[in-house]
Amino acid sequence: MNSNFKIFLKGIIxxxxxxxxxxxxxLIFGILAIDIGFTPLATxxxxxxxxxxASQIVLxxxxxxxxxxxxxxSSVGAVNSRHLLYGAVVxxxxxxxxxxxxxxxxxxxxxxxxxxxxxxxKKSNDKNKYFHLIGGGVTCWVIWQTTTFLGIILGSAIPExxxxxxxxxxxxxxxxxNDFRKMINLIVIIISGLxxxxxxxxxxxxxxxxxxxxxxxxxxxxxTKIIKKI
Amino acid sequence: xxxxxxxxxCGLITFLTRFSMIALLKKEMFNxxxxxxxxxxxxxxxxxxxxxxxxxxxxxxxxxENNPKILAAIIAMGVGIFSRNILATIFSGLASYWFLIFVx
Numbered sequence: 001m002n003s004n005f006k007i008f009l010k011g012i013i014x015x016x017x018x019x020x021x022x023x024x025x026x027l028i029f030g031i032l033a034i035d036i037g038f039t040p041l042a043t044x045x046x047x048x049x050x051x052x053x054a055s056q057i058v059l060x061x062x063x064x065x066x067x068x069x070x071x072x073x074s075s076v077g078a079v080n081s082r083h084l085l086y087g088a089v090v091x092x093x094x095x096x097x098x099x100x101x102x103x104x105x106x107x108x109x110x111x112x113x114x115x116x117x118x119x120x121x122k123k124s125n126d127k128n129k130y131f132h133l134i135g136g137g138v139t140c141w142v143i144w145q146t147t148t149f150l151g152i153i154l155g156s157a158i159p160e161x162x163x164x165x166x167x168x169x170x171x172x173x174x175x176x177x178n179d180f181r182k183m184i185n186l187i188v189i190i191i192s193g194l195x196x197x198x199x200x201x202x203x204x205x206x207x208x209x210x211x212x213x214x215x216x217x218x219x220x221x222x223x224t225k226i227i228k229k230i
Numbered sequence: 231x232x233x234x235x236x237x238x239x240c241g242l243i244t245f246l247t248r249f250s251m252i253a254l255l256k257k258e259m260f261n262x263x264x265x266x267x268x269x270x271x272x273x274x275x276x277x278x279x280x281x282x283x284x285x286x287x288x289x290x291x292x293x294x295e296n297n298p299k300i301l302a303a304i305i306a307m308g309v310g311i312f313s314r315n316i317l318a319t320i321f322s323g324l325a326s327y328w329f330l331i332f333v334x
Contacts, residue, residue, distance in 0.1 A: 017316040042233050049241035054279065059240055069231040069239070076240045080247040082275040087251025089268050094252060106249035115272060166299060166327050167320070169283035170306055172276040174319040177310035179273045188273040193281030200282050201290050209278045216274025221267050 004131045007124075011117065011135020018112040021171040022143050024164035025053050029060070030151015036064045040152045047148040051141065052110065053168070054079050081210035085217075086114045093121045094130050105130055108137020115175045184223045192216030298330035 026047075033043040033056075046056050055076045062072045086109055094105055113136030120132045179185035196212035203211050231239075284303050287293040294300070306323030313319070 020317065021320050038233065042237060045234065046237050046240075049237055050244050051241075052244045055240060055244050059236075063236075069236050072236060073239045073243055077243045077247065080244050082271075082278075083244070083247040084251050085268070085271045085275065087248055088255055089271060091252045091255040092265075095255065099253075102252050103249065106245060106252055109248040109252070111276075118272075161331075163327060163331065166283075166302070167324060169280040169299075169303065170320045170323040172280045173303060173306055173323065174310060174316040175272060176276055176280075177314055177316065177319055180307060180311050185270065185273040188270050189277045192274050193277035196278035197281045197285050197292065200286055208282070209275070212278035213271075213275045216277070217267060217270060220270035220274060224266055224270075 003126070004128050007126060007128060007131040008135040008138075010120070011113070011132035011137075012139045014116040014120065014132070015112055015136035015139050018116065018171065018175070019139060019143050021167040021174075022053070022112070022140060023147050024167045025171070026144050026147025027151040027154065028164055029053065029056055030148045030153075031155060032057075032060050032151075034152055034155055036060055043152055044145075044148060047145055050076075051107065051144065052080065053144070054111075057168075075207075078207040079209050081207075082111075082213060083109060085213065086111075086118075089118060090114065090121070090133070096127075097130065101130065105133055105137075108134055108141065110137060110140055111172070111175070112140055113137045184220060184227070187223060188216045188220045191219045298327055298334075302327035302330060 029047070030043060033046065034040065038046070046059065050056050050059070058075055058079050059072055062075055067075075087106070090105070090109060094102060097105075113133050116136055117133035121129055124132075176185075176189065179189065192212045192215060195215045196208045199208040199211055280303075282290075284299045285292055285294070285297070302323050305326040306319050309322040310316075310319035
């Protein structure tokens with residue numbers, strides 16, 4: 001078997017556990033979009049063109065609330081600001097690649113694939129290790145498009161009472177299981193979470209995600225420096 | 231703006247946030263210190279999605295009393311810390327949530 005294909009498969013396997021909550025997430029998105037009044041084609045278009053769960057949910061929330069296009073686009077940008085940091089981390093591993101591959105990798109640079117591939121990149125020295133991220137990204141892509149489509153078809157048949165949207169924070173929580181054990185990480189998690197929760201209503205344009213992230217990173221910067229001095 | 235234009239702009243900005251750093255940064259721009267701080271990126275970003283989804287209600291107000299999501303998230307976190315298993319974390323959270331809203 002071709003070694004690139006092996007890395008690609010490893011990406012699929014590593015990301016798979018994280019794909020289970022993507023199923024209700026995609027269904028919820030499809031159901032909500034139709035409910036708000038988007039056509040099935042536009043709903044599919046969102047999943048194909050944007051391909052980002054948090055972005056798409058924010059788009060729906062603000063659109064249904066009557067926000068202007070400029071506010072919606074800036075908010076989607078703010079929610080996506082975390083990708084700047086993912087990109088900065090990943091760029092170190094893909095800096096020698098051609099533009100074509102950088103474009104492909106960028107399209108597939110989603111939370112789940114980033115989390116799993118970042119762990120893999122730290123361990124692997126293979127020059128084609130980026131196939132791991134593409135494997136994870138493609139897996140999520142297939143599931144996201146399929147569940148969006150099913151959500152469009154199922155519509156209101158799934159009861160809202162099930163609270164499936166709770167699967168969204170649980171997924172992100174599960175991505176942090178190894179970090180809860182480390183003191184600095186734990187403090188960073190609490191600072192970021194508190195800033196986001198209390199800033200949710202006061203920070204404009206849904207920029208609470210980036211503000212919380214920078215507060216968290218700033219905390220990490222200070223704490224790692226202090227600990228080195230001791 | 232038409233729905234399609236909005237979708238395309240949102241797609242563009244999503245892509246650009248993913249692409250810009252990958253396209254612009256060079257390997258030499260990273261020293262050990264930057265790498266160390268960047269390793270805290272997941273811990274700095276994910277809570278900004280987790281906390282509001284648990285502690286805020288549909289109107290964006292802080293909701294602490296009678297909020298089954300808080301207990302369910304704590305159970306999920308405990309299971310996650312001990313098992314280090316992603317699936318166990320998610321399922322224990324969803325199962326506790328359903329137990330709390332349908333049974334209790």
